[in-house]
Amino acid sequence: MGYIKKRILIADDEASIRNSLARLASTIQGYDITAVETGVEVVNLTNSKIFDLILLDIFMPEMNGLEALGKIRAGGMNTKTPVIMVSAHSQLRMVEEAAKLGADDFMVKPFKNQMLLEKVYRYVNANVERKWNNLKPEQEKFLRMSVNTLDILFRSAKEGVALPLGQAHDLSEHLIEVVDKGGVYDILDAIRNHDNHTFTHSLRMGVYMTLFAKSTGRFVGENRINLTMAGLLHDIGKAKITLDIVSKPHSLEPHEEKMMKEHVELGMETLKANPRVQEPTMKICWNHHERLDGSGYPRGLGKEELDIYSRMGAIVEMFSELAEKKGKSTRHAHYEALGTIRNTPEWYDLDLLKYFEATLYQNHAPGQL
Ligand SMILES: [Fe+2]
Ligand SMILES: [Fe+2]
Secondary structure (H helix, E strand, C coil), X not given: CCCCCCEEEEECCCHHHHHHHHHHHHHHHCXXXXXXXXXXXXXXXXXXXXXXXXXXXXXXXXXXXXXXXXXXXXXXXCCCCCEEEEECCCCXXXXXXXXXXXXXXXXXXXXXXXXXXXHHHHHCCHHHHHHHHHCCHHHHHHHHHHHHHXXXXXXXXXXXXXXXXXXXXXXXXXXXXHHHCCCHHHHHHHCCCCCCHHHHHHHHHHHHHHHHHHHCCCCCCHHHHHHHHHHHHCCHHHHHCCHHHHCCCCCCCHHHHHHHHCHHHHHHHHHHCCCCCCHHXXXXXXXXXXXXXXXCCCCCCEHHXXXXXXXXXXXXXXXXXXXXXXXXXXXXXXHHHHHHHHCCCCCCCHHHHHHHHHHHCCCCCCCCC
């Protein structure tokens, strides 16, 4: 099944707020936004349609937000949908009342765009994450651990505090275990409709990197863990770029693209401040956007300067970006992505690619590297 757009319901009687919320939320990833102005409309809509997130103003005519929230939680199709209450005043009594009725969060107007984006990202994937309950227990456990650990890692990078590398190591070990038990497509399919791009992209890079490492027969034990961790951490510099840019990687304006490209240098700054980071992570972070003919960034390195880690990182980065396109089955997207990479031998090491290809199709790898 293809990608399904997330549905957000916004209820506020102030048109300006309603419009700016709708505009902002729709720039994130092309969400399907419905904006209404009364509590009655909210109740009618939530009885007939499932939403992924509801932003609910407290003071509205006819029926206020608290009453509407009570009705949403009492029955209908959105008893479990995350609800963020919005109000111009933060009175403790109201916040408590909203929490008691089942609100997930509370925001005071006016709020900064970045804050709204953070909230939307935090809650809009709840329906997707709830479906992880249907996976094998170790897969579900691994995915929940991934959300938490990657969140902690990226927050640490953003705040400039030490990266919890022990947790990244544990997550890498779990990832290897789940992948080696044949769970690759279960995991990739489970995050297909998840919209936190930094989370899904980092996780995919970890999955592809661990497959690649194994296929070469050259990286075992700690070495394979290190390459897996490199996949998870390669874009850690994105932690320092604002969410409105990071969240739309495929349709950036030129000035935004310039800012986005800075994630490599920002990532290196973070890693250099963490002396226990291993060589594969440094190399892959630095060089995953480089190309063999020197046309990549940030340094335009050529093939003599790009070692095996850098070459593997560049292949997996492009593969991951191509295969992430929404609306296609994972296997089909993989097949197409490999074809595209194979067509650019001037950029990627095709002798290395053969190992990665073999592991994806579960063929025999072309011997040990
Ligand atoms: Fe990157
Ligand atoms: Fe990346």
